Amino acid sequence: MSTLGRVPLIRIAYGRSGDKGDTVNIGIAARREEYFPILEQQVTAERVKSHFGAMVRGEVQRFELPNLWAINFLLHGALDGGGTVSLMLDGLGKTWAYALLRMEVEIPE
C-alpha cells in the first residue's frame, strides 16, 4: 500500500470518553466520511489494547457505527475500580479519548 504518511489519529478523527464503573468507553468519529475506512481498518480492538498496554487490564471491545462514521470502544479494567473507589486523578476516563487519538495511522494515497 502506498501511503501519504503516518499521522496521529487526532488529525482525522475526534471523540469523547467516559466511564461505566471500571470500564472506559471511547467513541471516536472520522472528521470526514472518506476517513472512516481508515478507522475501520486500522483502529482494531487489538491495536487499541496494545496502544494502552498496562493501562488496560481487561479486554477491549469494539463496536461500529457506520451511520456516524464512528467506532465505540469499551476498555475493561481501566479505571482502578472506577467511580469513588478509583485512586486515579482521571477516574472518570474523561481524558482517554485524547489518549487514544495519539495512536498513529497510515493515510492511503
Next chain:
Amino acid sequence: MSERIVRVACGQGFWGDRPEAPLEQVTRGPVDYVVMDYLAEVTMSILQKARSRDPAQGYARDFIPVLRSILPVCVESGIRVLCNAGGVNLEACRDAALETARGLGLTGRVRVGTVHGDDILARLPSLIEAGHEMRNLDTGAPLADIVDRIQSANAYIGAAPLVALLQQGATVVVAGRSTDTALTYAPVAFEFGWSPEDVDRYAAGVVAGHLIECGAQVSGGNTMVDWESVPDMANVGHPIIEARADGSFVVTKHPGTGGRISRQTVTEQLLYEIGDPRSYITPDCVADFTTIDLSEAGPDAVRISGVRGRPRTDSLKVSIAYTDGWKSTGTLVYGWPNAVAKAGAADGILRERLDRAGLELDAIRTEFVGWNATHAALTDHAAENVPEVTLRVSVRGHDRDAVAAFGMQVQAMVLSGPPGVTGFGGGRPKVQEVVAYWPALIDRTQVEPFLRLEVADA
C-alpha cells in the same frame, strides 16, 4: 397547518450545572417543558446519608432555588417541569416545591406530582430471601456478599409513571431514580399519545434524551472539534429538543445564545458513555444507535430521524451503593529544577516510611500531575523539561487508622524530603469513606407494581 412540535429544554445536565440555565431556557425562546437531571450513580448514597442525619434532607436541594427562579414564568407560559431531584426523600422535595410556589404567590396554580417506589433499600432482605440475587453486572458476585454494607438501592424507572403524572395534571414532576433520558421523552410521549408498544418512537425519544441529558455538552461544552472557535461560550445555550409526532426531532438551542450545535458536537454526545450501540437498554425499550440518521438542519440545528428500537427487557437496572473502606489523597508541589525527579524521590521516601510503619493498605497510587497523570505511559513529554509538578499519592484500605496515618506521613515530607516543595497549605490529607457502586438487574415485576403516584396542589 404546520406540523405540531413539542419543545423540551434541558435546564440542568448534572447537580452542579450552571444555575442560570433553567431561567434562560424558559425566557429566551419558546419551550413546552424544562427537564433537569440531578442524579449520578453514587448520588443516592450521599442523599441517603444526608437523610439519616436529618429527616428533612435526602433530595437535591439546589432544585429549589432553580424552581423559584423559573416557576412564575412557567406558570404564566404553561411550561411544565420534570426532574429527578427527589432523590431518596420525595416528600421533602415536594413540600419544599409547594412551599416555594406559595411563597411566590402561586397558590392554587401549581400541582406537584411525585413517583414513589424506586427506592428498594428496605425491601432488599425480602427480595434476596425470595431468590433475587441481584448479582453484580461486572463481577458476577451475589448481592448477599455485601448486604450489611449497603447505603442505597434504587431501581431505574422509565416513562410510564411520569406520563401518568402529566395526565393527572402535574405541572411539576418530581421523580427519584428516574432514568435521565425518560425525563425528556416522557413529555413527548405524553403530548403525542405514543403507545408504549411503539418502540421506534420511544427509541427516538431515548436518543433525544441522551443528547440533552448532559446539558451544554452537546451545544459546545467539551467539544473536541475546533473548541477554540466555539462562539460566546460564556453565554452558552443549553440544548432543546423539537420533537415531532413521527419520532424525528431537531436538537437546537435558543437564538442569540453562545455555543455550537453541529454534526460533530451531536456525534460526540451520542458516543458519550455508551456500550454496545445496537443495545442502549432503557426501562422502556432498547434503542439501536446504529440506526440514527443525522443531518444538519440549519445553524445550530441537527435533525435526527430513522431511529429504530426493540421491545423492553424483563429487567430493570438497580443502582446500589455500599461502603467499601477508606481512601485519602495527598498532594505536594515540586518546583524547578528537576521537579519530576524530586517528586519521584519524595514518593520513594514516602512509600518506604509507609512500609516501615507497617500500615495495612490495599492500594497505593502515585501520579505526577503536570506530567503523566492523565495519559500515564503514553506521555511523550521528557520529564526533565517539566518546570514544576504536583506529586499526587493516594491510598485505599479497610483500616481507617492506617489511611489516616498515611496523611500524616505525607505532611511530614514538607520538612523531611527533597527540596523545592510547596503547595501544602491545605493541611493534612482528609480521610474519605469509599462508597462503591454495585450495578445489578431485577425482575421488573418486583418494582413496577410497587410504584405509587401522588399529586399535591400548592
